[in-house]
Amino acid sequence: MTARAEGNPATVTQQIRRVLVRSIDDITIERVPAPVPGDHELLVRTKVVGVCGSDTHAAAGHHPFIGLPYRPGHEAVGVVAATGRGAGAFAPGDRVIVEPNLYCGTCAQCRSGRYNICRDLKVFGCQTPGAMTDLFTIAADRVHRVPEGMSDVEAALVEPLATPVHAVAKAGDLTGRSVAVLGAGPIGLLTLLAARHAGATRIAVTDPLEGKRKRALRLGADAALPADAPALVAQANAALSGPADVIFDCVAREQSMAQATDLVAKGGHIVVVGVGAAGTTPIRLDLIQDRELRIEGTLMYTDEDYRTAMSLIASGTVDTGEIVTATYALEDAAEAFAASTDPQHVKVLVTVDGP
Structure with missing residues (x-):
């Protein structure tokens, strides 16, 4: 396997930070080796990731489908840092939004186009390690390009709007x-x-x-x-x-x-x-x-819903000032989760500036 990387190739072998949630009162930063993209995968440097209601429910032990501990981050925007072989037309430097439903592609639901209810569905950042980290890998077909002119904050609302x-x-x-x-x-x-x-x-x-x-x-x-x-x-x-x-x-x-x-x-x-x-x-x-x-x-979304959500945000339909009510750094993820449990907040974002 070979990978194309942005800047210094050492960026794909360093130690990175990653949020680990053991409970709502035990949210820490772990340090792990940076992942390397496999075939058909991208290595993505996180820019912004949202804290979802599912995240706080899971941290409180109340989510029926997310067990503890887990590594969150499914509402994610980032920049491609490296590409694995066969990753399509993506290149280092491309801005992307994660579509986190990980589906099998072979069950009856997937074959009918309803991959959001795949029989073996997993969700990136829920049943697998997510994007509340410096770097993560994901299949190239699980991301969308950020439309030209859309800010990272606006792009972070595509997944929750979908x-x-x-x-x-x-x-x-x-x-x-x-x-x-x-x-x-x-x-x-x-x-x-x-x-x-x-x-x-x-x-x-x-x-x-x-x-x-x-x-x-x-x-x-x-x-x-x-x-x-x-x-x-x-x-x-x-x-x-x-x-x-x-x-x-x-x-x-x-x-x-x-x-x-x-x-x-x-x-x-x-x-x-x-x-x-x-x-x-x-x-x-x-x-x-x-x-x-x-x-x-109704569960999650498909790529058509993502396209509609991107169009709505690009049109100015969503007032980000009313929706995004707090922003925290990655090191302050515990505070971000705490803020998300405050009913006066709407959407809390975590920003990542690199390791």
């Missing part, structure tokens, strides 16, 4: 329809933007925190309602001129699913976007049957 883009696509044509988004965290706020772009005419967002509701209004929600209001259904109906045609549940808990069932119109569609807790969640089957409700899960 999930709502995919969820909105699952709901079908939203033109002229009313929507309720449950939860005004990062995914809920980005779902609001994706739903508006897809043609939704009336959008209500719910959240228990006033600060998050105000942010949703600044981002274009027609109404932002207290999720714990006793009269939530009546308030939502008033804001939307009736029950919502589509509900995006970005909370995915028993209470939010109960609210979704009450808020959605007969014959409506509930899309579960948030990662639910492990175990069972009671739902009203009598209402689902009687009202002909459709409940559908």
Whole structure:
């Protein structure tokens, strides 16, 4: 195997820093040898990586699919440092965004184009070491070029926006329809933007925190309602001129699913976007049957969703100042995780300036 490298070839043999998460109270920096790209792989120098809600859930031991310890970083932007043989048209110096779903390519789901639900799916930075490090390797077909003129911070929002883009696509044509988004965290706020772009005419967002509701209004929600209001259904109906045609549940808990069932119109569609807790969640089957409700899960994204997300960000649809609320250096990753658990923050980024 040979690799083309940027600058001094020693950059691919040095010691690097990498974040290790053992628990939410035990997040440290380990030092390991720099990886070397294999065939069809890239060596990427991290520039910016986001802390996802899945990261904090995993660190707290609450994520059903990410075990501890783990090495995070799936919302990543970087610069190609070296290329392995057969890595395609990429060259050192290219700016790239990671698409972290690692799929087999041979199962029925992959063959149908739905590789986001690959039977053997793993996620870079969740089930494998991620990009919260100085350097990482990844298959060349798992990255996208950063569009010309897009900043690293904007590019870091492509991955988190692609999930709502995919969820909105699952709901079908939203033109002229009313929507309720449950939860005004990062995914809920980005779902609001994706739903508006897809043609939704009336959008209500719910959240228990006033600060998050105000942010949703600044981002274009027609109404932002207290999720714990006793009269939530009546308030939502008033804001939307009736029950919502589509509900995006970005909370995915028993209470939010109960609210979704009450808020959605007969014959409506509930899309579960948030990662639910492990175990069972009671739902009203009598209402689902009687009202002909459709409940559908949504997982991650495909390259089409990435392209749409990049287009939305490039168009200025996403106000990065409202979404990115804190930035930390790699050495301060523990503080970045702590900030991400603060409900007043939306998206926390970690920047990497090199070893």
